[in-house]
Amino acid sequence: MKLKFKVTFNSVVGQNIFITGSCKELGNWDKDKAIALSYSHFAQWSIDMKIKSKDFEYLYFIKDDRDQSITEEWSKRSFSALNSKDSYILKDAWNYPNLPEFNLNTEFFEHIGVDIPVTEQKVSKKHTHQFNISFRPLHPNESVYLLGSIGELGSWNEENAIPMHWDGKGKWSVNLDLSQVNHQFSYKYLVVNPETNILKYFEEGENRIGLPSNVDEFIIQHDTGFKQPQHKKWRGSGIAVPVFSLRSERGLGVGEFLDLIEFGKWAKEAGFSMVQILPIHDTTAKFDWTDSYPYAAISVYALHPMYLNLNALKFKLSAKELKEIEAKAKELNQHDNVDYELVNNYKTKFLKKYFKENKKAILGDKSFKAFLKENEEWVKPYAAFSVLRDKNKTADFTQWKSNSKSSKATLTRMFGTKSKDLDAVMFYVFVQWQLHEQLSKAVEELHNLNLTLKGDLPIGIYRHSVDAWWNPELFHMDQQAGAPPDDFAVLGQNWEFPTYNWPRMKEDDFAWWKSRFQFMSRYFDAFRIDHILGFFRIWQIPLSATQGILGRFEPALPISLDELNFRGINLDLERLVEPYLHYDLIRLYFGSETEEVVSTYFDFKNDLGELRFKEEYNTQRKIKNTLAANHGHLERLLELAANVLFIKEDADEVRLHPRYGLNETNNFKWLPKDIQDKLYALYLDYFYNRQEQFWKAKGLEKLPALKQATNMLTCGEDLGMVPKVVPQVMNDLAIMSLQVQRMPSDEEIKFSNPHHAPYLSVVSPSSHDTSTLRQWWKEDREATQFFYNTMMGKKGAAPEELSEELLSIIVDQHLYSPALLSVIPLQEFLGMHPELRNPNEEIERINVPAVFPHYWRYRMHVTISDLINHKEFTNMLKDRHANAGRG
Known part of the structure; x- marks a missing residue:
């Protein structure tokens, strides 16, 4: 086949474009064998080639002679030859990371989007052109059509627009016969209701330009960047609540993974699109309340045993066990807050007894065996670490009498059929298996409701963790990570985590990080990168x-x-x-x-x-x-x-x-x-x-490769002392920023206005690290007065209490924001209704960053059933979302 590759890229002196791909002629992805393109004019680069392979993938990249850097396009393209054609022009537009399609085609939108029937199209010998555009409509009865300046494309008559075919993976395409066209032409994509054939909207911006084909040439037009009008862009609403904060009648004094199902049903009815939670990994290190800190996990993979629902374990419980659980639930659910130690001590004791009684069935279970085999790279080190922690009564492996340094021999011995530790390590594998089963079920049910789940990726690892024990070369164990001083922690923060050995991590292309991201994608459609500034530079404390x-x-x-x-x-x-x-x-x-x-x-x-x-x-x-x-x-x-x-x-x-x-x-x-x-x-x-350009280079060294490791929607927590280059890099990579109203990025203003937030952002009036709005209202009278008069447009003195009406105004400011996502903590929504606001607002704060260690124990003061049964409140939120155009 003869192929002409053409790509549009506005280069500067010193930049050269190369192509690489999955076939021999394109170097089999070896950049040293990549083919250089030639520059012609007006940002056009091209190369003519002969290629034998009928199917291959390819992408372009830049070699910059100024600093010897290499910058790849964001995604690969695929080519499949058409049987009747042997000469092609591949007319490509550069795949920039911040193009809309790369967020619209994430897992997040796959689950909240509408079902569009996949349609197949055939190509005939008369066809000369194929037009492609990646775009995912998110509202019912929307399809992409093509319209242009020539008769074959409808002569700009909307009634003659040409329907395109949906491939089910985010791309629309259509094959056309433009053999009679002998001059360049203009065209655009538009969204039409396929049932009524009524135009919904055109893409904005300048017209696109198409070229005529020569005899026997087939032009494949790969277009990018569907320019959707701002008022037509999808905007969703999320509710933030830690799993441990969920309260149900059946719970054992703490929220559990399966509680997400009932909570999701209510959230769907109330007009939400997403539930956002805090980290859910095992933090069992000191066996006391200080383990409640969810950002100090002993494993970046293992889930926390306290989230396991005992009634839903794989093998049937006896009547005695069911009665015991019911009695314990009644006792623990009397607590206003989570009693971390009581909850975990009881569940651990119960699960060990349950495992002992059902050991034979568990170890022989096909699903259990499959889980162990699929996850052995992390679950075996975790189980071994947990057993050694229990034996030594400390997670500080430097204090262990033996095995203070990990080895594969330790795993082989502990998991051996004659090992005295076999039952102990298998117990921890069993617990992780059941946690995985229950969380997976919850995620499946949320997706059935067209709800998404957003997780939280901690920036650090706990000093006394499996990860530090198993991979010590990846960390600087003689240093501590934290955050510089700010208004919320005037002496800075010391998280006591080791810092990362980034040069070592780079040697294997950040495999450890990619593995973390991919593990999260099992359960989450979107994720928040905690302290994304750490990928540029970390605050390191001796x-x-x-x-x-x-x-x-x-x-x-x-x-x-x-x-x-x-x-x-x-x-x-x-x-x-x-x-x-x-x-x-x-x-x-x-x-x-x-x-x-x-x-x-x-x-x-x-x-x-x-x-x-x-x-x-x-x-x-x-x-x-x-x-x-x-x-x-x-x-x-x-x-x-x-x-x-x-x-x-x-x-x-x-x-x-x-x-x-x-x-x-x-x-x-x-x-x-x-x-x-x-x-x-x-x-x-x-x-x-x-430091600005130096830090920019460090961020770009890591973030592109990590973001591409999964298909989750990526958000970054970019609060605090933010270098000027961070927003630039995040925008270039389409990583959504976080806009907390009382923590503006502009130091010249006291509060950010959600109405001015960019589309690729998350707006919120508070977070797990701040006081709730009702608490904040009383903290600084001067700030409250300023906010009342300027941000709310009210005259006179601010009232002492933040009423339901005033709180609702602040919430509405965020719901009506142009930001893609508004994510608001549950406590703020409850505070909007007189029957559901907590009479004791002081217990609603989740964390105080300046206090370390802090007891993370907030629980809803009402149950999920109370929310479901309170139709007035649910409908009020649903109407608010509809009026604000969210969802």
Whole structure:
């Protein structure tokens, strides 16, 4: 066959276009054997080739001579030869990641979209052209048609528009005979009601241009970017609720996976399109309430046993067991909040007894065996880790008497037929099998309702986890991840997770990350990347520190002593990286206790009154480990330990990073004014200019490959101190941003306006990390008053309480936003109705980021059945969604 590949791309000097594909002539995906295209004019690149294969895939990529980088198109194309043709022109448009079709063709829209019948089309010898466009209509009675300037395309008469064929996978196409056309022509795609043949809308923008074919040539036109009018774009509504917060009559004091089914039925009736949940992985490490933190999972795969419904286990329960569960449910459901320890202790005890009694049937079950075989890469290490954790009474594998370092030999031994541990490891496999079965059933039922499920991908892994034990080379175990200070956590956050060894992960093309994403796609149609900033740079804190304030960005371009000297900042290294301590400074902190404090914690450096911490107190970690949590000196000593100007990158080389808030330290304030000015100028440059392009490169190194690993709709939690390049990269990759009204990305405004949110975004008035709106209303009277007068357009003094009416106004601001998704926590919706708002609003907050560890235990104060039976409330939400055009 003769093929001419033509692609449109606006290149710059230094960029060259190549093609690679799945056949020999295109290099079998080997980029070193890729074929270079030639540039002609007006952004046109082309190559003529002869190819034997009748079916193959291909894509284009850019080689940039300026930095030797390679940038691929976002998706592959497929070619299948038509029997009657042997010469083709493949006229392609570049597949940019942020084109609408790449989000519309995700799992998310496959489940909420309408059913469109697949139609086959034949090609005849007379056909000369095939037109293709990827676009998924999401409203009933919508099909894509073709209309153009020539008679064969309807001469712009809407009644003559040509229906296209749907392939069931997101693409429309039609074969046409344009053999009598001898000049270029213009055309557009439009959406028509196929039953009435009435036009719904044209795509917007300039007309597309088509070319005539030569004798015996067949032109395949691959078009991209259906330009849908803004008011016709689909917009959905999601409700956010942790699984543990669901309350049902049958529950055991905590929400369970199967509760999602009944909750989904209510959500569907109320007009929602999506349910969003928090991470659901096993966090059992310390066997106490601190394990309630859902972002500290001991496995990035294993699901949490507390979400298992005991009544729905595979093998039949006895009447005695059923009665016991019923009695326990009655007892545990009396609690306003989740009693994490009572719930998990009971379920674990029950499941171990159940496994012992049904062991033979379980181990012989075909479904169980299939689950073990399919998931052995992660479930065997998880089961072994769990057994060793139980034996050693700690998940800190560095403290284990044996097996502190993982090995395949350990798995072989523990899963051996004669192993003393076989029953113990098989118990954990059994629990994961049942969790998988129940969650899969819940997801299937949600999809049957045309509802989608959105998950949450934590940015970090727990330090004492299977992942750290099994793959230690992927992590920096001597560092801690967190977040820099902000208005919600003035000392920063220290999550205590190890940071990632990205260079090592890159060696196998981020296989560990891709595996995580693919595992999530088993259950979720969309997912939120927690702290997406971590893919550009993470806030890294040394183990010697306890507060996030002593962290720095990693990776980041450091500052050298030579640069400091060049800028006229001539300070010795000790003044730069050690806490600056002086007798007069200690007196400011401790007053009458100064003599006692100095003699206890400090040594004099010289007769100028300068001090240093004694060896046993010279890091925050030592101070915190030595003093009791309620010790009167603790917080002030920690602050003094953080009185530094720079963070030193490592012990050997002098690579420095400014401490966040450097200008607010006493160290800074006790410097000469000219040095202060130079330091502050350097500080501003470091945090807001110096790193931008460096971080952009790091984000683009990881995110494209990871996003392409699955077909989920991708959202990024991009809150906090956001580099300017992050929104650019997210937009280029069509990763939806998060817009929380009281946390605007623009530092010049107090609140973001949901009406100004971009389409590819998620808007929300609150989240699991913030107070609810009713709580927030009372936190800062000045902020509330400003919001009341400006964002709500109300006159006079703001009322003391956020009424149902006022709360509804805030919710409506988000429902009427142009954003693709509005995701609002359940508590906010309940607060809109006088009969359903919680009389005790103080127990509705899920997490306080500044408090670590925090007890994650919020539960609905009403049951799912109460919601289903409250038709007035359900219909009110349904009408609100309909009026706002959501769903």
